[in-house]
Amino acid sequence: MTGAPHVVAAFVRRDWQEQTSYRFPFVLDLFTAAFSLTLFFFIGQLFDGALTPGDPDLAEGYFTYVLFGYAVFGLGDAVLGSLPDRIRGEQTEGTLEALMATSSPAPLLVLAGGAYDVLYAAARAAILIVAGVLLFGASVDATPASFAAAVVASACVVLFFAALGILAAAFTMVFKQASTVAGMLGAGVALLSGVYFPVGELPPFLRAIGELLPLTWALDVVRAGTLRAEVDVVQLALVVVAGLLAIPLAMPVYLRSIRRAKREGSLVEY
Secondary structure, eight states: OOOHHHHHHHHHHHHHHHHHTOOHHHHHHHHHHHHHHHHHHHHHHHHTTSSOTTOGGGTTOHHHHHHHHHHHHHHHHHHHHHHHHHHHHHHHHTOHHHHHTSSSOHHHHHHHTTHHHHHHHHHHHHHHHHHHHHHHOOOOOOOHHHHHHHHHHHHHHHHHHHHHHHHHHHHHHHHSOOHHHHHHHHHHHHHHTTSSSOGGGSOHHHHHHHTTSHHHHHHHHHHHHHHSOOOOHHHHHHHHHHHHHHHHHHHHHHHHHHHHHHHHTOTTOO
């Protein structure tokens, strides 16, 4: 059996070679990121002070608030969209059955398929934050400990969304299409988790849902660590526990979808 690092490296190498053969998407992505930062900056100029007076996360202005939410959410959204898209791509190219026949376990194959997108999203998030600080004046206040807490929470965001991506991949395995489902999940979680505005601005019912989402907890840790140099150890522990449990809870659904597809002989159907 091929070791996990070799499998992940093979997927990353394949995806890198594929992506670098098409240069325009990189340019378009940079343009989109620049446009988003500019849009958030001017929204902040318009609405600073209009959201929840006294909220510590908004003390440095709306742009700084949304910069970190947008960058961290991008990590999760990348893996959420990547996993079902990879399964769909293997289906349409006729390689899914051969992939599943290898000695590598199915959980490793599905997670390795999103490795490149996570690395790309991490680089993009770092560029966004640096650009936000240098070009738009976003404020950062962090100690080594609080920065480390923010990084750990961001890694847990990847785990949360990987679990959602695994569920979407399971849906793809059975029903062949899941891009709309993944998009709806991402948009809904972003709306409820305080990516673009504080959860406290939501109506009471939606606020209650938002406060239960692990992404909300993770963003609280990230913003506390990068904007106020604070670490809430209890909240960080909750984020880590939720992150470690997310994929094991989602994986049985994915494995069941594979067994069903094999039983029905539909791995090669698209």
